[in-house]
Amino acid sequence: MSSGAGSSDPPSNKKEKKPSPSPASISILSLPHEVLLNCLARVSRLNYPTLFLVSKTFQSIISSSELYETRIRLNLTENGYRYIAVRIPSPKHMLPAQSSTLLAVGSNIYKIDSSDHAHQVKVWKRSYSSHVSVLDCRSHTWHPAPSMRMKRNGSSTATLLDGKMYVAGGCDDNYVYTSSPDWIEAFDLETQTWGSVKNPRLAKSLRLDGKLYLFGDEKVVYNPEEDQWNQIGMDHCRMFWAVNKSHCVIDDVLFYWDREVFKWYDPKGDLWKEVKGVEGLPDLRDHKDYCKMVDLGGKMGFLWPEYVYGIHGDSQCRIWCAEITLERRDHGDEIWGKLEWSDFVLSTDGSCSSFDVVSASV
Numbered sequence: 001m002s003s004g005a006g007s008s009d010p011p012s013n014k015k016e017k018k019p020s021p022s023p024a025s026i027s028i029l030s031l032p033h034e035v036l037l038n039c040l041a042r043v044s045r046l047n048y049p050t051l052f053l054v055s056k057t058f059q060s061i062i063s064s065s066e067l068y069e070t071r072i073r074l075n076l077t078e079n080g081y082r083y084i085a086v087r088i089p090s091p092k093h094m095l096p097a098q099s100s101t102l103l104a105v106g107s108n109i110y111k112i113d114s115s116d117h118a119h120q121v122k123v124w125k126r127s128y129s130s131h132v133s134v135l136d137c138r139s140h141t142w143h144p145a146p147s148m149r150m151k152r153n154g155s156s157t158a159t160l161l162d163g164k165m166y167v168a169g170g171c172d173d174n175y176v177y178t179s180s181p182d183w184i185e186a187f188d189l190e191t192q193t194w195g196s197v198k199n200p201r202l203a204k205s206l207r208l209d210g211k212l213y214l215f216g217d218e219k220v221v222y223n224p225e226e227d228q229w230n231q232i233g234m235d236h237c238r239m240f241w242a243v244n245k246s247h248c249v250i251d252d253v254l255f256y257w258d259r260e261v262f263k264w265y266d267p268k269g270d271l272w273k274e275v276k277g278v279e280g281l282p283d284l285r286d287h288k289d290y291c292k293m294v295d296l297g298g299k300m301g302f303l304w305p306e307y308v309y310g311i312h313g314d315s316q317c318r319i320w321c322a323e324i325t326l327e328r329r330d331h332g333d334e335i336w337g338k339l340e341w342s343d344f345v346l347s348t349d350g351s352c353s354s355f356d357v358v359s360a361s362v
Contacts, residue, residue, distance in 0.1 A: 029055060029057055036057075036061065037061060037066065037067060037070055038070065038074075040058070040061055040062065040067060041067060041070040041071045041074055041076060042074070042076065045071075048062050062138075062139075063138065063139040065138070067138070068107060068138050077361045101154055101156055101157070101158060101170075102158070102356060102358045103158040103159070103160055103165055103358065104160075104358040104359055104360040104361075105160060105165070105189060105360075106360070106361060107136065107137045107138050107360055107361060108134050108135065108136055108137065108360065109134070109135040109137060109358055109360055110132060110133075110134055110145065110158065110165060111132065111133045111134070111135065112132055112148070112152060112156050112158055112167055112170075127153055127154075128151040128152060128153050128170075128171075129151055129152070129153075130147045130148040130149065130150060130151045130152070131144065131147050131148075132144070132145040132146065132147060132148060132187075133145065137360045145187075145192070146187070146192055146193065146194060147194075148167060148185050148187075148194055149185055149194055149196060150171055150183070150185065151171070152167065152169070152170035152171055153170045154170065155169060155170045156168065156169045156170025156171075157169050157170070157204055157205045158205075159205045159206065159207050159212055160207060161207050161210075161211075161212050161222075161224060162210070162224045163188070163189055163190060164186045164187060164188055164189065164224075165186070165187040165189060166184050166185070166186050166187075166197070166205065166212055166222075167184065167185045167186075167187070168184040168185075168205055168214060169204075169205075169216065183196045183197060184196070184197040184214075185197070197222075204216065204243040204244065205243075206239075206242075206243055206247070206249060206254065207249060208239075208249055208252060208254055209252055209267075210223075210224075210225075211223050211224075212224070213232065213239060215239075215240050215243050218231070219231065219232040219240065220232060238265065238270050238271075238272060239254060239265055241256070241272065242254055242255075242256035242265065245257060245258070246291045246292055246293050247293060248293040248294050248295050248300070249295065250295045250298060250299075250300060250326065251298055251326075253265070253335070255275070255293060255300065256293070257291050257293060257302070258272075259284075259285050260284075260285060261274050261275065261278070262274070262275035262278060262300070262324075262337065263275065264335050266333070273334070273335070275326070275335050275336070275337045276334060276335070276336045276337070277336040277337055277338060278324060278337040278338070278339060279339060280339040280342070281302075281322060281339065281342070284304055287304050287305065290304060290305050290354065290355075291303065291304045292304070292355065292356060292357045294357045294358060294359045295359055296323060296359055297359075297361070298326070299323055299324060299325050299326065299340070300323070300324040300325075300326060300337065301321060301322070301323060301324075301357070301359065302321070302322045302323075302324060303319060303320065303321045303322075303355070303357055304319075304320050305317050305318065305319055305320070305352070305355065306318045306319075306320055306344065307350055308350075309350070314350070315349075315350025315351075316347055316348070316349070316350050317347070317348050317349065317350050317351075317352040318344040318346070318347050319344060319345055319346040319347075319348070319355060320342060320343065320344045320345070321342065321343065321344075321345045322339055322340075322341070322342035323339075323340045323341055323342070324337045324338065324339055324340065325337065325338045325340055
């Protein structure tokens with residue numbers, strides 16, 4: 001019962017709480033440049049094509065050399081073409097590439113014989129050019145490099161040694177004999193200039209043990225420290241077996257694919273030995289001429305095509321990739337391999353009859 005007319009409950013001394021304002025949403029784009037740069041440097045480059053679409057700020061950072069310098073400083077570089085392959089537009093005039101005319105130098109890929117201004121000579125239906133193009137794997141863009149002194153075709157070969165890119169072969173015989181002697185050209189990557197190196201007639205090349213081995217009419221080896229060519233002795237002639245097959249050099253060891261097994265060259269006894277323990281690959285005996293090998297940062301990348309035919313006559317080419325880890329055993333006298341993974345990484349038109357692969361670090 002109330003104590004009097006018009007009485008009411010005493011007012012509360014507690015003040016009514018107002019809802020606290022929701023914190024303003026923080027965008028990653030509002031982070032300082034240095035912080036954002038370090039964040040993106042820690043993201044796998046396989047995600048960069050997607051991140052490139054986020055904003056102009058992301059595009060600017062992903063395309064910058066600053067990002068990749070940061071990745072190098074943090075030891076976060078990755079070898080290209082692992083787990084997935086991404087199509088990169090190429091100029092329409094770009095001439096077909098062969099593995100011998102492609103050379104990975106850091107995050108760049110140099111391509112010999114690759115210009116729309118190529119001087120074409122109808123010899124064996126091959127095109128000759130002195131032009132060189134460079135693919136920047138950071139920005140996925142092509143740009144020209146200084147031209148060679150001689151015009152060469154797709155049968156030329158390029159090898160990286162001691163800070164220089166050596167290019168040999170691929171010259172028109174008539175042009176060589178009437179104009180100048182056959183030579184190797186050496187491109188100094190630091191000064192971006194070409195110089196010539198007199199040499200015997202050559203066809204294939206590879207780098208091994210800090211030396212440049214060349215195989216052609218003569219088999220010779222070049223030691224850059226001595227600036228001297230020497231004949232390859234009989235104790236190294238077996239290496240020639242590999243250069244005409246699918247091969248690669250990993251940690252200064254020469255490997256090649258021999259239809260059903262991988263083999264490696266042991267220079268101590270001039271022997272080819274089988275890489276033991278590799279299991280899980282499909283039967284590739286019918287693909288021996290189409291398989292490719294590449295060094296993936298100390299591991300072996302092995303690629304091969306698979307052709308799939310539809311019921312309407314259409315076809316598709318799937319490029320498969322396997323990653324194989326390598327281990328020396330028995331005091332270095334044995335090499336064992338283990339298949340880490342394999343999957344197809346790229347689908348293309350069934351008219352694709354060949355492909356080549358190099359590995360760039362970005």
